[in-house]
Amino acid sequence: MALIASIKHMTSDIAEYEAETIPGIETFALDELYRLYGREVSQVRQTRPGFLRFRYRGAPQTLSLLRSIIAIYRIHCFSIPRPRALLGHEHFTRLTMILRQTAASFNIVPETLGIGAAGSQSSVFRRLRLELSAALALQPADDGKGELFLRLIRQADGPGWELLVRTTAQPLSKRGYRVADVPGALNATVAFAMTCCGSLPHKARVVNLCSGSSTILIEHSLTRAADSLFGVDTCGDMLNIGRRNTRAAGMSAAIGHLLADARRAPLPSRSVDRLYADLPFGHHIGSHQDNLKLYPAILQEAQRLAQAHTTFVVLTHEVKLMKRCLGNSAWQITDETVINLRGLHPRLFVLNQNSARIVK
Numbered sequence: 279m280a281l282i283a284s285i286k287h288m289t290s291d292i293a294e295y296e297a298e299t300i301p302g303i304e305t306f307a308l309d310e311l312y313r314l315y316g317r318e319v320s321q322v323r324q325t326r327p328g329f330l331r332f333r334y335r336g337a338p339q340t341l342s343l344l345r346s347i348i349a350i351y352r353i354h355c356f357s358i359p360r361p362r363a364l365l366g367h368e369h370f371t372r373l374t375m376i377l378r379q380t381a382a383s384f385n386i387v388p389e390t391l392g393i394g395a396a397g398s399q400s401s402v403f404r405r406l407r408l409e410l411s412a413a414l415a416l417q418p419a420d421d422g423k424g425e426l427f428l429r430l431i432r433q434a435d436g437p438g439w440e441l442l443v444r445t446t447a448q449p450l451s452k453r454g455y456r457v458a459d460v461p462g463a464l465n466a467t468v469a470f471a472m473t474c475c476g477s478l479p480h481k482a483r484v485v486n487l488c489s490g491s492s493t494i495l496i497e498h499s500l501t502r503a504a505d506s507l508f509g510v511d512t513c514g515d516m517l518n519i520g521r522r523n524t525r526a527a528g529m530s531a532a533i534g535h536l537l538a539d540a541r542r543a544p545l546p547s548r549s550v551d552r553l554y555a556d557l558p559f560g561h562h563i564g565s566h567q568d569n570l571k572l573y574p575a576i577l578q579e580a581q582r583l584a585q586a587h588t589t590f591v592v593l594t595h596e597v598k599l600m601k602r603c604l605g606n607s608a609w610q611i612t613d614e615t616v617i618n619l620r621g622l623h624p625r626l627f628v629l630n631q632n633s634a635r636i637v638k
């Protein structure tokens with residue numbers, strides 16, 4: 279926090295920004311924005327699902343501490359009727375100046391340039407991409423993304439166009455601790471949001487059933503270093519990647535990994551303050567048939583591990599099955615959020631126990 283306080287006053291420019299997040303976790307993003315930047319942010323509003331806009335007084339790079347955000351863009355307005363006008367001398371000079379300044383603030387020297395816009399494959403955008411690449415000595419990015427990445431959109435409240443320039447060379451959601459891309463690994467911003475549900479005692483004991491590559495555990499420990507955490511998974515390969523990710527995050531002392539069935543976790547009853555599970559959806563991992571048995575067993579095992587105050591945060595796409603299983607369990611839903619994860623709509627359930635539960 280002292281670091282934020284010292285660097286966010288490096289500049290007193292107030293500028294307009296757009297934050298992109300996962301549709302469904304906007305309130306987590308709002309909370310984090312206010313928690314980290316307090317009165318330095320103003321006029322915060324959600325403009326459409328997954329997008330927040332706000333004004334911020336401070337250096338743009340200081341916003342890169344946000345963990346619930348995919349990417350931050352600084353907004354610049356151009357009074358032009360159409361993007362073709364950006365190729366004219368005056369606007370092109372301003373555009374390249376903005377992009378040079380942004381690139382100079384990165385922690386790496388960018389090599390690639392990408393443009394995102396409706397019609398980005400049109401001849402105008404192709405020319406713009408080529409001319410900008412030449413002017414800035416960058417390669418046009420094959421995947422359209424690029425380390426220096428800009429978007430162009432028509433102004434919603436005016437006749438011109440908006441240039442949105444990503445403030446970092448990589449999206450913030452691309453975590454440095456990820457040593458490998460694993461199918462089924464959870465988007466880190468969603469994992470972070472899961473760790474923001476409910477309160478916890480100091481030095482809490484935390485268990486992630488079906489922990490996979492440990493994304494949730496790492497996100498939790500990065501903001502609560504004093505807690506002790508265990509991941510439980512039946513897949514040795516996933517656990518190994520989880521261990522490597524944990525090491526890369528510098529959290530090996532806090533996070534243990536158990537090769538075990540989450541229906542019979544080798545941990546004592548009533549020993550856990552917080553439970554997490556990103557359950558197999560039955561798409562990439564597992565099957566609906568497996569889940570029919572797995573889900574009720576996991577809820578029961580979570581009940582055995584939990585104390586009266588324990589919150590169980592669960593992500594699943596098997597919403598009907600989950601609700602049916604919850605009806606036969608001691609857990610009740612205290613909060614439920616629908617998330618849009620690349621076209622899938624999993625649900626984030628925050629569960630607490632009925633006070634009249636029976637512990638076996």
Ligand SMILES: C[S@@+](CC[C@H](N)C(=O)[O-])C[C@H]1O[C@@H](n2cnc3c(N)ncnc32)[C@H](O)[C@@H]1O
Pocket residue numbers: 460462463464465487488489490491492493494510511512513516538539540541556557558559563564572
């Ligand atoms: C959706 S993935 C979890 C992904 C994880 N959140 C991550 O970011 O990598 C579900 C995980 O459940 C594990 N799993 C399936 N059945 C299990 C069981 N009975 N006990 C423990 N783990 C199980 C799978 O091996 C897989 O790693």
